Each structure stands twice: as C-alpha cells, then as structure tokens.
Amino acid sequence: MDTASLWQGTAVKMACLPTLQTDIAVDVAVVGAGITGLTAAMLLAAGGKTVAVLEAHRIGGSSTGHSTGNLYALTDMGLREIARRRGEATMRAVAESRASAVDALAQTIQALSLKCAFTRTAWHLIASTPETTGAVEEEHKAAQAAGLQARLVDASPLPLPARRTLRVENQAQFQPLDYVRQLAQHIVGDRCLVFENTPALAVDDANGEIRTPNGSVRCERILLATHTPVGVHLVQSKLDVVREYAVALRLEDALPEPGIYWVLGQDNYSLRLFTEGGIAWLVAVGAPHPTGHAQATAHPFDALECYARTHFKLGPVDYRWSAQRYRSEDLLPCIGRNVDSARTWIATGFSGDGLTYGTLAGMMVAEQMRGRPTPWDDLYSPSRLANGKRPDGFERERTEAAPSAVLPLDQAARALFADLPLCESRQLEHGGQKLAAFRCEDGRVLIVGAKCTHMGCDLQWNDAETSWDCHCHGSRFGPDGQVLEGPALTPLARAPDISPAGEPDQPDETGAED
Incomplete structure (x- = not known):
C-alpha cells in the first residue's frame, strides 16, 4: 500500500524544475506552488507582471496534492451556517464567488487543453x-x-x-495534481519563473526581499500562498x-x-x-x-x-x-493584503474547501496587485482581523527562520531513552529542557526539542503519520525535527542520534524548510 495520495500515485510524471541558485528581481514573488500560487502567477504574468514562484518541495506536493479533487460552490460548514452567522447576503456572495472560481478553472483547462x-x-x-x-x-x-x-x-x-x-x-x-503540474509547465517562461526545492527562509516585507538557501528574490509584491502563511502572523490566532x-x-x-x-x-x-x-x-x-x-x-x-x-x-x-485544514473562526477565508504589510498578500482559512477557495484567492490577488478591485475584496479582507486587542505573541508579524540549534545530550539523558521500543516515541524533561524521542526501525533514537519553533508550544506525537504536531497553529515536524508543514520555518533543535549500540551520532546538517 502506498503512503502517497491517489493524485501523487496517478499523476503524469513531470521533470523537476530548477532550484533558485542566484539573486533575481521580479515584480511579484509567490511563495508556494499549489493551486493558489500558480493561479495567481498565471494571471499576473498574463497581465504583464514578471513573477517568481518559490516552492519548498515539488509542484502541488503539499495541500493541493493531498486534497479530494472536488470543486463546488457550497462549503464544508454549510451555506446554512454562513447564513445563520453572517446573514443571507453574505451567504449568497460566498456561493457566487466560489461558483465563479469553478467556472474560471474550467475555462483555464479548456483554454490550455489541460488533461486533468x-x-x-x-x-x-x-x-x-x-x-x-x-x-x-x-x-x-x-x-x-x-x-x-x-x-x-x-x-x-x-x-x-x-x-x-x-x-x-x-x-x-478533477485530478488536482495533474492540473497544477501542467499549469506550471504552461506558465513557465520569460515572465514567469518557477523554482522547486526552494524554501523561503525569510520574507522582508519592508524591503521587498525573500531569502532562500541559495539566492534571494527582490520584488514589489509578495504572495504567501502556503496554506497558512509561514512565520508569525495575526491570522494564525484566528484559525x-x-x-x-x-x-x-x-x-x-x-x-x-x-x-x-x-x-x-x-x-x-x-x-x-x-x-x-x-x-x-x-x-x-x-x-x-x-x-x-x-x-x-x-x-x-x-x-x-x-x-x-x-x-x-x-x-x-x-x-x-x-x-x-485551517478554518477561520468566522467561517470566511482571509484573502488580500496582510494586516501589517506594505507589500505582502496572504490567502488562508480555506477549511476543507481549498481547491475552490485557492483558485478564487489566486484570481483575487492577481486583480488586487494590478490595482483592480474584485466584488469580494471586502468580504474576504484580512483587515477584519485587526479589530480588538491582539493575542500575546502576535504584536509583531514576522517571517524569518532562526538558526538551527543542537541539543546537548549527556550520558544521563541518553540513558532515559535506552529502553525505548522500536517505532515508539517518548517525551520527558531533563535538566529543565523538554525532550522528544523516537526509535527508528534501524534502532537509532532521534532526539529533538519538544517545543515548536513557531511560538514555543508543546508538541504531540502523531503515530498515524510519524510526526511531532503542534496544537497551537498546526506546525508539524518529522522525527528528525525537520519541518513538514508550516507555519514554522525552523527545524526543531536536535541532539546527536543514539545508535543501536547506544553511542551518540552526529545529526544531519540540514537547513530549514517551510
């Protein structure tokens, strides 16, 4: 049995796109090459903007490639619930906007002859x-x-x-991974560059710069199309x-x-x-x-x-x-310029309706960045988040990765994990520091810090997916501490592995992923 999604198992194979290896300058930088980011990139490039899309892994390999492949005007919480909480006019606008996104996606498929x-x-x-x-x-x-x-x-x-x-x-x-992979192939050109295996390590909104492991992107506008925006953002307190x-x-x-x-x-x-x-x-x-x-x-x-x-x-x-899935407390996604930003747009809070909302978000952001309003700008604007006192920790929004840390591990700490069975995990506190450990099938014990690098929340082991998950804002980490899913940018602090013989090994020196 495959542990990948049906879409990953049946999609047409696509050669890897390049990794960013130098400094470049464009009009718009898009972080994330799922359905949101690629829709926006397609429309921005068609409108005369130069665009660079930065994907941390492979095209559509995150949320889009793990979706249901369903497209619909209704919502997972029900139109009836939106009408009850927000009024019938809002409910009609939601359905209208989502139906328009499905129609637009169908038109793109026809115009580009996509086989999906x-x-x-x-x-x-x-x-x-x-x-x-x-x-x-x-x-x-x-x-x-x-x-x-x-x-x-x-x-x-x-x-x-x-x-x-x-x-x-x-x-x-439709087959969502076939759609975004073929869409990426169609939009790549002089006006649109798409890079895979290029994680964003820091986003400088004030100066319009995105730093990656091997190069940077200077730009006038930024779209964080990463399902939830990477880094610390006020919207995360509302999801x-x-x-x-x-x-x-x-x-x-x-x-x-x-x-x-x-x-x-x-x-x-x-x-x-x-x-x-x-x-x-x-x-x-x-x-x-x-x-x-x-x-x-x-x-x-x-x-x-x-x-x-x-x-x-x-x-x-x-x-x-x-x-x-990230569901906004008021049942409406946040699509538009971020609350504290001069040049950064976000698109999040899609709940279980991400393929349709992602298409809509790409459409809306492309129009807004070209100075052209859409009928739903006010409906989905992130500005509604700025009302009231901000929760602790969200006073300043930031998108930057801290340096990876190495945990010191003395003999007494190693002994605490000596009897850990194969494929099982354990958390404990030692010397005032919380540790999280997992024993691999080969007998090695991987030990990491048990605090999320996003905002310091405790982590919980997810046995179904072999990951350390954060209950606060949804960051997920592999047993080796590497980031599986944002908003965290920095891997967990990691100690030298314990070999099957009980001796410490050196951890892999790997960079942060978003």
Whole structure:
C-alpha cells in the first residue's frame, strides 16, 4: 500500500524544475506552488507582471496534492451556517464567488487543453440518520436562496442508507495534481519563473526581499500562498487547525453514479470515485481531529476502510494520505493584503474547501496587485482581523527562520531513552529542557526539542503519520525535527542520534524548510 495520495500515485510524471541558485528581481514573488500560487502567477504574468514562484518541495506536493479533487460552490460548514452567522447576503456572495472560481478553472483547462480528468458532476449531502434530515433540508433552502440548482430526493445514488438527499447540479471534480503540474509547465517562461526545492527562509516585507538557501528574490509584491502563511502572523490566532484522513480502495463492483457525496450521520464522511488506466477507486475521507490535540494512531485509516467496506465491494487499499485544514473562526477565508504589510498578500482559512477557495484567492490577488478591485475584496479582507486587542505573541508579524540549534545530550539523558521500543516515541524533561524521542526501525533514537519553533508550544506525537504536531497553529515536524508543514520555518533543535549500540551520532546538517 502506498503512503502517497491517489493524485501523487496517478499523476503524469513531470521533470523537476530548477532550484533558485542566484539573486533575481521580479515584480511579484509567490511563495508556494499549489493551486493558489500558480493561479495567481498565471494571471499576473498574463497581465504583464514578471513573477517568481518559490516552492519548498515539488509542484502541488503539499495541500493541493493531498486534497479530494472536488470543486463546488457550497462549503464544508454549510451555506446554512454562513447564513445563520453572517446573514443571507453574505451567504449568497460566498456561493457566487466560489461558483465563479469553478467556472474560471474550467475555462483555464479548456483554454490550455489541460488533461486533468475535469468533469462536471453533482454534489450530494446525504442524511443517513433521522437526526441529520433537518440539516439537509436547511442546506437545501440555503442552496436555493444562493441561486444553485438544488433539489431534494429521498434516496441516494450510492448504496448507502439515506433518509434525505440534497442534490446540487453543475459542480465539478478533477485530478488536482495533474492540473497544477501542467499549469506550471504552461506558465513557465520569460515572465514567469518557477523554482522547486526552494524554501523561503525569510520574507522582508519592508524591503521587498525573500531569502532562500541559495539566492534571494527582490520584488514589489509578495504572495504567501502556503496554506497558512509561514512565520508569525495575526491570522494564525484566528484559525482552527484540523487533520483529516483519506483512503483510496479499488472498486470491484459496478461503478456507482459519479459525484461528490457528503454523508451526515454519527460520523461524517466524504466519498468520490476516480478512474485512471482502467482502475476505479473509491475515495473515502473523514476521521478529523484537531492537530496535535490527541494522540493519533493508524486507527483513522482503519475506520475509513471499515466504513467503505460496509457499503461497497472493494479490493485492496492502494493509497492512504492525510491533509490539514485551517478554518477561520468566522467561517470566511482571509484573502488580500496582510494586516501589517506594505507589500505582502496572504490567502488562508480555506477549511476543507481549498481547491475552490485557492483558485478564487489566486484570481483575487492577481486583480488586487494590478490595482483592480474584485466584488469580494471586502468580504474576504484580512483587515477584519485587526479589530480588538491582539493575542500575546502576535504584536509583531514576522517571517524569518532562526538558526538551527543542537541539543546537548549527556550520558544521563541518553540513558532515559535506552529502553525505548522500536517505532515508539517518548517525551520527558531533563535538566529543565523538554525532550522528544523516537526509535527508528534501524534502532537509532532521534532526539529533538519538544517545543515548536513557531511560538514555543508543546508538541504531540502523531503515530498515524510519524510526526511531532503542534496544537497551537498546526506546525508539524518529522522525527528528525525537520519541518513538514508550516507555519514554522525552523527545524526543531536536535541532539546527536543514539545508535543501536547506544553511542551518540552526529545529526544531519540540514537547513530549514517551510
């Protein structure tokens, strides 16, 4: 079974793009080459701007490549909830903006002849228990009020128990990694440079400069398109961070009707189909939990598999993966110039709706940077975050990596981990310092500092993904302390490894990643 996503396993292979190796100057620098950053880069370059896109890893390898591949005008919390909390006019504007993003993405695919399995399909909300029928009926009213093609039916097109089903026409699905990889190939040229394996280590908003390991970018405008902005930013105090899991199993029965299916019940699940190379998969998504709040195990994947097999005739699990979502407290993303910034834009708070909101954000930022307003600037503006007293630690926004640190480790500290079993973790305090350790399959013990380098919060071991996770703002680190996911920029302080024989080794000298 592959530990990569279905999209990574089935996408067309693409040669690596270059790593930035020198100092350059452009009009706009974009940090992050997912759907948000590449959409903005495409439109900015088409509008006459010179652009440099900096990706820490591979194109689309983070949030975009670990998504569901679903595109829709509705939202994961429900249009009904936006209407209840923000009013019907806001709800209609949200649906309108998201529908326009799906249409724009479809136009891009057609104009560039991208091969990414794009298809229009219906979105469904299924009440599987009597207690959830009211929510489905309320969402139907909200969808109709938003001008969507919505209707209620009693049955479900899938072999699932259904008390009531909302069906909304003209939504869409695609292969998201094929989309962004091909988009990157189309936009690379004299006006648009795209660099892979080029992490941003520091962003100087005042002077318009981004520092990377081997070169810098001077620019007039900056877009942090990294899902949550790397570094310390006020918006992070307003985001709830959740991890969610997915499995892709081979279908061995007749193919159900294609579509996007959200199932409400004792536990909530998202289902979809995907076919490639004559193989059909059922994708099941669910089992969410707050990042770093509880000890995660492999059970989320087991629970998804069990649910899927209860209702479908399925073969092996070919892929399993996870993703992180950042939900704004007021249910609306933040898209626009950052609160304290002279030249930096952010795009975050997409919750589980990132492919559509990411496309919308790229569209909006490109227009705003060219001095052209959009109908939704006020709706999603980060300026709404500036009201009221700032939480501790967010008085000054900053985007810079501190030097990596080495933990001193004496003989007494090493002895505390001598009996640590294979593939298990342990945290303890020694000499006033919190330590976190993991024993690898080869017997080595990796020891790192147990405090997040973003803002110093405690870390929690995630057994399902073999990572140290931060419950405060969602940073995640590998067992060796390297950054897996921002907003942290700096790796955890690391001690020399303990070899299977009990002797200290020297840690790898690796730089920070965002």
